[in-house]
Amino acid sequence: MTVEMSIEMTMGMQAELQRLLLKDSVSEFFVREADLLDARKFDDWLALLSDDIRYWMPMARNVAMDDFDREFTAEGLDANWMDEGIETLRQRVAQLATGVHWAEQPPSRTTHMISNLQIMSVEPDAAAPQLVTTRCRFLVYRNRLETEQDVFIGKRNDTLRREAKDWRLVRREIYLDQNVMLAKNISVFF
Amino acid sequence: MENEFDIDGLVDTENGVISRELFVNRDLFDRELDRVFARAWLLVGHEGLVPNPDDYFVSRMGKDSVILTRNRQGEILVLLNSCPHRGMKVCRYDQGNAPVFTCPYHGWSFSTNRERVDSPGALVGVPRFEEGYSGQLDREKWGLPRCPNVVNYKGSIWASWDPDAPAFEDYLGDMKLYLDTALDHRDGTPGGSEILGGVQKWRVRCNWKTVSENFAGDLYHEVSHISANLAEIGMTKGKGRREALPLRYAIGFDGLGHGGLGFPPSYEERPFEPGLYGDPEIDDYFRDIHAARVRNLGDRLRVGIVVGTIFPNMSFHADQPRSLLFAHPVSATEVELWRMYLVDADAPQSVKNMLRQYYLRYSGPGGMTEADDIENWTSVTTASEGAIARRYGFNYQLGLGKEQPVEGLRGAVQSGHYSEGNARIYYRRWAQFMKGDSWADMMPGRSDDR
Numbered sequence: 001m002t003v004e005m006s007i008e009m010t011m012g013m014q015a016e017l018q019r020l021l022l023k024d025s026v027s028e029f030f031v032r033e034a035d036l037l038d039a040r041k042f043d044d045w046l047a048l049l050s051d052d053i054r055y056w057m058p059m060a061r062n063v064a065m066d067d068f069d070r071e072f073t074a075e076g077l078d079a080n081w082m083d084e085g086i087e088t089l090r091q092r093v094a095q096l097a098t099g100v101h102w103a104e105q106p107p108s109r110t111t112h113m114i115s116n117l118q119i120m121s122v123e124p125d126a127a128a129p130q131l132v133t134t135r136c137r138f139l140v141y142r143n144r145l146e147t148e149q150d151v152f153i154g155k156r157n158d159t160l161r162r163e164a165k166d167w168r169l170v171r172r173e174i175y176l177d178q179n180v181m182l183a184k185n186i187s188v189f190f
Numbered sequence: 191m192e193n194e195f196d197i198d199g200l201v202d203t204e205n206g207v208i209s210r211e212l213f214v215n216r217d218l219f220d221r222e223l224d225r226v227f228a229r230a231w232l233l234v235g236h237e238g239l240v241p242n243p244d245d246y247f248v249s250r251m252g253k254d255s256v257i258l259t260r261n262r263q264g265e266i267l268v269l270l271n272s273c274p275h276r277g278m279k280v281c282r283y284d285q286g287n288a289p290v291f292t293c294p295y296h297g298w299s300f301s302t303n304r305e306r307v308d309s310p311g312a313l314v315g316v317p318r319f320e321e322g323y324s325g326q327l328d329r330e331k332w333g334l335p336r337c338p339n340v341v342n343y344k345g346s347i348w349a350s351w352d353p354d355a356p357a358f359e360d361y362l363g364d365m366k367l368y369l370d371t372a373l374d375h376r377d378g379t380p381g382g383s384e385i386l387g388g389v390q391k392w393r394v395r396c397n398w399k400t401v402s403e404n405f406a407g408d409l410y411h412e413v414s415h416i417s418a419n420l421a422e423i424g425m426t427k428g429k430g431r432r433e434a435l436p437l438r439y440a441i442g443f444d445g446l447g448h449g450g451l452g453f454p455p456s457y458e459e460r461p462f463e464p465g466l467y468g469d470p471e472i473d474d475y476f477r478d479i480h481a482a483r484v485r486n487l488g489d490r491l492r493v494g495i496v497v498g499t500i501f502p503n504m505s506f507h508a509d510q511p512r513s514l515l516f517a518h519p520v521s522a523t524e525v526e527l528w529r530m531y532l533v534d535a536d537a538p539q540s541v542k543n544m545l546r547q548y549y550l551r552y553s554g555p556g557g558m559t560e561a562d563d564i565e566n567w568t569s570v571t572t573a574s575e576g577a578i579a580r581r582y583g584f585n586y587q588l589g590l591g592k593e594q595p596v597e598g599l600r601g602a603v604q605s606g607h608y609s610e611g612n613a614r615i616y617y618r619r620w621a622q623f624m625k626g627d628s629w630a631d632m633m634p635g636r637s638d639d640r
Contacts, residue, residue: 057556059388061284070286073388076543079531080388082556083547091551094421095558101417103561148568179284180526181392184568185561 018126019119026134026160027117029167034112037189042093045189049086050161050168057082057174057190072175081176081186092189103187108144110188114156115139131170132160138174142188150183152176156190195221201621203614206587210574212617213397218624219522226502226623227252229352231361233504233516234258234268236530237345238385239285244302247285250518250526251349256337257281257291258347261302261310268337268349269311273298280334284389290314291334300334311336344373344381346514356633364599365448367455368441368495372508375534377482378492383512384535386546390554391528396567398503398525399620401517404563405497405505406449407440407612410588414566418552418559425467425510425548435509438496439604440589441596442612445634447619449612450498452508455491455598459484467544475541479534491598499612501619511549523571529554586610586617 029048036045049055058072058080073080084092095101116137123131140152159171174190195218200209211218232251235258239247246259248271255271257280269291271279278295281288292299292315299315301307306314312333319325339350341358348358359366375382394401404411442449462480467473499505503517516528531549533542553560573579589609596602605611622632 059390061388063283064286067283067286078387079390079529079546079554080550081390081554083550085547088423088547088551091421091423092558095417095423098417098420100413100420101562102414102565145569179391181390181555183555184392184394185564186556187561 015126022122022126022129022132023117023119026119026132026167027114029160030114030117030136030158033169034114037112038110040096040107042096042189046086046090046093048167048169049089050163050170051086053084053086053089053169054171055082055084055089055174056080056172057176057186060176060179062179081181082174089189101187103185104144106145108142108188110143111139111141112190113139113141120157130162132167134158134160138190140188140190142183152178152183152188152190154178195624197621197624201617202583203586203618206585206590206610206614207583208586208613208617209583210580212620213400213571214522214575214580216522219397219519221624222519223252225626226620227254227519229350229355229623230502231339231341231348231350231355231358231500232502233500233514234340234347234349236347236385236514237266237342240266242287244287244289245285246281246288246291248281248283250516250528251337251351252519255279256349257334259302261304263304265302265310266340266342266347267302267310268340268347269300269302270335270337272334274313274332274334298332307333309333309336344370345383345385346373352629354629356629360633361446362448362500363443363446363601365443365446365450365498365500367491367493367599368448368450368452368498368508369500369506371452371493371495372498372506372512372514372532375536376476376479377534378486382535383532385514386531386533386542386549389528389530391526392555393520393524393526394564394567395524396564396571397522398517398519399616400567400570401515401525401527402499402501402503402505403613403616404567405515406499406616407442407451407497407609409438409440409451410608410610411563411566414562415559417562421558423551423558425544435496437607439607440609440612441495441599441602441604442615443599443601444593444603444615444618445601445632447501447616448499449615450495450508452493452495452498454596454604455493457489457491459487459492460494469540469544472541472544475538493599499616501616502623507553510545511552512545513549513553523575586613590614 056075063071096104114136118135120133120135122129136156138156142150154176157173160167161170234249235247240260243262246257249256249258257269257271260266271281273280273293275298278293280291280293290299290301297317301314302310309330313329337349338353339355341348374380438451441452495508497507505515507513512532514530518526520526533545551558589605589611592605593603596604
């Protein structure tokens with residue numbers, strides 16, 4: 001009897017441990033990613049993205065309580081803040097490297113913060129995860145020149161895929177909590 | 191207005207010097223709201239924002255919030271979005287559908303349906319009407335003020351609050367041909383474009399004129415966009431920031447204030463450039479469209495343009511990307527920019543997708559080109575607020591004295607590729623508005639048959 005219970009407990013603990021390890025591994029990936037962006041190591045950041053990445057940032061409308069399905073602009077149809085693939089993200093990094101991209105010359109100081117991380121789904125399972133969807137909150141602080149500052153706060157839905165023993169970002173949805181964008185431009189990555 | 195301004199002293203287009211006061215002075219800004227924005231024809235939106243009866247879109251004219259709506263009779267109307275009772279915004283959603291607008295403060299409600307009211311926007315509901323107002327209130331006088339002039343021009347909606355404003359097409363003059371290049375179908379047939387859903391709105395700390403002037407014809411700011419060219423953001427890999435075009439001319443309409451970077455009228459089409467769009471399927475689509483354009487336009491006059499500005503604060507990109515830009519005044523040193531993007535309504539989704547992604551990496555706050563423009567505009571502003579800086583007017587002498595008439599266009603002049611001629615035209619028009627000149631003086635020789 002006691003032996004059977006301890007096997008059950010062990011198995012339960014093992015599942016719980018796998019869940020925690022997965023969450024920690026994803027969290028570690030996001031922290032590492034944020035660190036690369038804040039250190040302006042944009043080429044290293046690009047290496048964390050999969051070749052088929054979708055990087056999408058819709059705009060938010062002011063709508064009534066019963067009209068939430070129209071709150072955000074539609075992917076693949078409407079204008080958005082950003083609608084990117086790997087090629088254009090590489091072009092953006094190339095633009096930063098030119099030294100004459102005035103929006104980031106001199107470069108901004110940024111801090112990327114991530115919190116409220118949740119694992120929303122795992123395929124095939126937490127023991128050998130290959131594809132993970134996550135949800136979190138972000139805060140991106142940008143300070144540039146003498147006194148200019150912007151605070152971007154919102155929600156992020158990400159999809160990660162296991163490639164070559166590390167995670168690769170496959171999809172990023174960025175929901176900024178702003179209607180009229182209060183920053184003059186988006187020269188940062190989220 | 192306490193301070194009387196010497197407008198002609200601030201705008202010396204003969205010598206090409208314009209005071210920095212235009213870009214930082216708060217009193218001038220307040221006067222602009224009244225003298226420019228309460229009189230001029232302004233872009234308000236697009237019919238695609240209000241396709242069905244009772245649809246609405248909240249827009250701006252100057253600093254006034256307005257409701258663009260279509261009533262049940264199909265009329266497109268522009269109403270002031272401020273309750274006549276105590277000023278509350280009666281509509282606080284960006285876009286939607288509503289049979290009446292009801293003020294959240296004291297509950298007055300307003301209708302545009304001509305089956306209910308003689309004058310759209312009139313008051314239809316007043317809480318405590320009998321006990322509080324003895325059932326007596328002039329429902330038209332206390333309705334939402336309705337803009338007297340509204341025009342649907344090829345889907346774009348324009349309005350002016352001045353009952354004496356000239357007809358919209360007179361106000362445009364032959365700049366209309368250039369605006370058409372943004373609004374018409376790529377195959378040369380009139381209209382036929384639609385806007386993508388979603389309006390980009392963002393704030394920039396600069397004067398609204400800094401933006402409008404930039405798009406009125408500044409080919410000179412090439413150095414701003416070196417990084418976008420080096421990163422090769424064009425539709426095809428390795429083609430710079432946009433398709434390679436021959437050098438454009440600064441073509442302006444003196445006396446109207448409009449201008450753009452484009453080509454003088456011609457009677458034949460430039461040849462199709464294969465390979466521009468990378469994807470062979472999309473390239474084939476545009477080859478067919480080009481062939482249709484050659485057929486449709488025949489040997490008729492046509493113009494080409496890249497960017498332009500309709501005085502005072504509407505600008506457009508006409509030739510990939512295609513978009514309409516509003517530079518809404520917020521303060522002397524802040525503007526709220528709105529961008530709407532255009533595609534041919536009947537283009538296949540694959541083409542619309544390619545264009546959408548190209549537009550967004552080019553323009554708007556995330557645009558690799560526009561982001562650098564914005565950096566210039568904000569730094570121009572902060573560096574012009576000091577007492578010493580304000581003593582030094584800006585130099586607008588590029589191309590001064592080189593203006594030549596443009597054959598085939600009424601009132602148009604061009605002063606070469608690199609010229610500030612259009613900016614001089616723009617600020618001369620601004621000065622006329624600011625001095626409060628009459629429409630008779632500002633539209634000489636035009637039939638005022640409204």
